[in-house]
Amino acid sequence: MRLLSLSFSLFTFILLLSLSQSHASSQHTNNWAVLVCSSRYWFNYRHMANALGMYRTVKRLGIPDSNIILMLADDAACNERNSFAGSVYANPGRHLDLFGENIEVDYRGYEVTVENFLRLLTGRLPPSFPRSKRLLTDSSSNIFIYLTGHGGNEFLKFQDNEEVSAHDIADAFHQMYEGGRYNEIFFMVDTCQANSMYSKFYSPGILATGSSVVGENSYSHENDYDIGVAVIDSYTHYVLEYMEKVNKTSRLTMADLFTSYDVPKIGSHPGVRSDLFDRPLGPEHPMNEYGRGRGWTVEGGGEWVGREMEAEKRGRGLREALITDFFGGVVEVDVDGEGESVLQLFEDFECPPVFKEPTPPPIKTYSPPPPAPVSSTSLFDEYPFLRPSLAFVILGALFAFVFSGVISRRS
Amino acid sequence: MLRTGLFLIFLLLSSVFCLEDSTEEFEEHLSIKSLKDGRVAFSFTFKTLLRDAIPRDPRTLAFDNDDSQHYTLFPLTLGQILRQYAITELHLTLNAGKWNYDAWGYPDEPDVGVGAELRAWMAGDSISSIDDRWQGVRNALAGLFCASLGSLDEQRTTSPRSTFPPEGALPDWGLPHELRHASHASEHVCTENLTPFLKLLPCKSRSGLAMLLNPHRIFDADWHGIGLHVIWRPEGVEVRLSVQLVSDPLRVSGQKKQDWSFSSLFDRKVEKACPIAKSSRVSVELPSSGVYRVYPEPPQVKDGIAHYDLKNANEVWDIGTMWPTDFEYPLSKPNPALVPFSVRRNLLGSTQDRGQLSIVLTNNEQDVLQLLYLETMPWIIQFYLHTIRVHADDALRDDLISNISYILPIPHARPATFETVLTLPGQSTITFTMDVAKAFLRYTEHPPDAQRGWDLPPAIFTPLRQSSHNSTNLGKRVYSPSLLVDLATPDFSMPYNVIIFTCSVVAFIFGSVFNVLTRKFIVVRLEPQKRSESSPSKNLDSDESGKPDTSKSNVH
DSSP: OHHHHHHHHHHHHHHHHHHHHHHHHOOEEEEOOOEEOOOSSGGGGGHHHHHHHHHHHHTTOOOGGEEEEEESSSOOOOOOSSSSOOOOOOOOOOOOOOSSOOOOOOEEEOOOHHHHHHHHTTTTOOSSSOOGSSSOOOOOOOOOEEESSEEEEEEEEEEEEEEEEEHHHHHHHEEEEEEEETSSEEEEESSSTTGGTTOOOOOSEEEEEEETTTTTTOEEEEEEEETOOOEEHHHHHHHHHHHOOOOOOOOOOOHHHTOOOHHHHHHHHOEOOOTTTOOOSSOHHHHHTTTTTOOOOOOOOSSSSSTTTTHHHHHHTTTOOOOOHHHHHOSSSOOOSOOOHGGGGTTTOOOOOSSOOOOOOOOOOOOOOOOOOOOOOOOHHHSHHHHHHHHHHHHHHHHHHHHHHHHHHHO | HHHHHHHHHHHHHHHHHHHHHSSSEEEEEEEEETTTTEEEEEEEEEEEEEEEEEOOOOOGGSSSOOOOOOSSSOOOOHHHHHHHHHHHEEEEEEEESSOOOHHHHOOOSOOOSSEEEEEEEEEEEEHHHHHHHHHHHHHHHHHHTOOOOOOOTTTTEEEOOSOOOSSSSSSSSOOEEEEEEEEEEOOOHHHHHHHHHHHTTTTTTTGGGGOOOOHHHHTTTSSSEEEEEEEEETTTEEEEEEEEEEEEHHHHHHHSOOOOEEHTSOOOOBBBBBBTOOOEEEEEEEOOOSSSSSEEESSSETEEEEEETTTOOSSSSSEEEOOSSOOOOOOOOOOSOOOSSEEEEEOOOOOSSSEEEEEEEEEEESSSSEEEEEEEEOOTEEOGGOOOOOEEEEEEOOOGGGEEEEEEOOOBBBEEEEEEEEEETOOOOOEEEEEEOOOOOGGGGGTTGGGEEEEEOOOOOEEEEETTOOOOOOOOOOOOOOEEEEOOOOOOOOHHHHHHHHHHHHHHHHHHHHHHOOOOOOOOOGGGGGGGTSSSHHHHHHHHHTTOOGGGGGGG
């Protein structure tokens, strides 16, 4: 009897252990994105281009408009100073219009405030707020949060008028954790001294990256002389350039993204924080070299909080963090818990090499669809009552035939 | 057997009639007019009619069992908003630019006030229920159209009595209908407002006239506006979506000819007809003078308007007009005038605490004209009604103003509603002036770009016409341009300065008092023979002749 109870308790213990392990690697079921441009005025065009570039990338990789909250503090596309009405470009040659023809901006103009941002994250919105302005995430949502604007040591400026501090965002994230409003968060920030913005987080499941260390500025990338201002920031430009290689079924990991940071090109030292994130960032070899390659002049390698924990995470055998976990819509949904069978499909898929210089994407030219073939107007289109009357006649004849047959058989 | 046969025949007949579904109709129409100054005015109208539908009775809002809404052409998102808040009539416009009435005449859709303008007729038995539903419909439309209509709160909402009669019919439920009107003159219009607008159309922008709506060209126009109008007519509920724009072919093409076509102005052509449109027409108003060619050849020309029917279009439509000679800009005003009166509204004064509102109205016709003048001024500008002066040709004329209706503004809560009737003698100019005071805002009420100023909503002028059976009819509305008022802005860095300064002073005082209270100054005698083995600091101290060693005192 004792042996039976002991074995039973041992069995349940092992079962719970295995279940808890599978919970740690539980997949998300939906993706959300919160893209915030917090600066106003025409000369901050590049911040709006940053946010719109991320918007386009995130939409291309599969997150629908209903799951994207886009906050733009000013109107750059239809600004009176914009020579190219309705368009926002991120490169001097004006190859790609980021605004496009199908865009939904959820918070715009004066609505982009610190209060609205924090209320959006924590969900404490008045009942009058429409659905499109709410972050309707649940405990299995992965959220990609991108902030850009002017900032400094542990603060980000909103509309040149107020600031949000890193402590506020950390507290908002903890409220989200307590409320079960996210599965994992990927936090990216492109401002001056950006790495200080994620230094205060204390909730589990957050992976963060920033564009420059404390005491360092982030720089803009290129100017366009017809638009008249700088059109993109360099950190975001190189991240977007890398993301052009990623498509919906890509198996590139977060480690691939982070090791693509090229400090001489970006002009500042990006950082990573993964100590709150419980999954490994990628395969061992490339991530070990993070921050130690050329250009990383910061003492002790590039800033990566959580470097020591990486090997231990890999040892636990958890799933690696893929770029499409945060940037795209869910491609494989684990319904019955047998995720391995889906992963089998990607066994023979060849991942592109990480250290290759990313090739610029081919410029897609829009060609209008060929004109529709000429369709002849049929008799039915000219006399619209012909079809139902013909149906009536045919059905009536059929019924009459059947009935007469039945009647004759009876009599 | 005969009876069963007849019953079956009856069933078949009834099923035949059910195959024809005519409860919803969709029509689209484009009206094009060449203006005298070389520009072209386009007016797209997309009408969806839901036959035999009635707006929701607000008394049924307490019960949650509204009829389920099954539409094929009528936009469901809009229908849900209308029924959830029991709206009878709704008008929303998002415009940008200044409509030049003197050069362009009247627009097809009269609501051309700059920025966002929303008005709704709602029935209700209590004011609070109407106000709650007004707030609900504002926020719902803000979410639907990606516009900041949520800021049209009670600080911008008015209920003008006479200027906005209902365009359609109001159902007779025995409840009073109330109008709520709000406008936000500094609202931007961009592609994110056009995207959901196009999604309300049955054919979206894939076929029919909506194919021409290219946001890169629409928002480049000299004036553009999109509008949503929901009206109840006896036939049913009509949703009218309108896009109006005034393009300048001379600027777009860079040539001296005012030739225009769909491909040159919109960069698009109508390639496919919308298959579910009941009618899809283009009307081009032919210019009355000059030599030109309209292409393709119009199948029907009536009263100087060329009509094209795009319904059964198998071809690609690229309608345009060509002139053989270069364009000559008209040097004189159009004669006869396109609009019976002209308006100029200014805010005079150079100080930031008071000013003068000045309206200059010119009557272009011989007959006396009566105008209903509506001003929905935010509370930041306070009127002094006793300073109203009306001058006609420098003579003070008190008889030209009558029927003043004024709802006082409440600071921080309600705008002013000022309606009056102005009489303009024939071929004359009258000047209406009124002193105003500008408010001093609280620190938190300033917008982030406070130095820009505040946009004031346009004033609305409606001609009154005495019709035969002694009741006044309202003519077409005219909107004046908006104004920009510069209010006194504080130095926004002052709270920071005060905190820093106060903290520094407090720290300085506290530190000094604390030091005086807790530190003890003692005299340390230095032995001369211990100089060789003493610490370097002691050497330094002994260099300062005879001074007590105060740095060592805090050891105690």
